[in-house]
Amino acid sequence: MKVGDLVRFSDGYTLENNLARYRTKGIIISLDKDNDPIVLWFDSSFFGQPEANFRRHLVVLSEC
Secondary structure (H helix, E strand, O other), rough: OOOOOOEEEOOOOOOHOOOOHHHOOEEEEEOOOOOOEEEEOOOOOOOOEEEEEOOEEEEEEEEO
């Protein structure tokens, strides 16, 4: 994973019970001190606010 990659959220739980249904498209805008991605989500209530995510919770849809 690197800056510019298009990602979606996936933590292994059903879509009805987690935030994955609100985070289907986002772009990695930077990496934090632990090398985890900071994602700008396009389709959630957090639109416009970068959010840190664990690498294991993200799936790359398209590489930059």
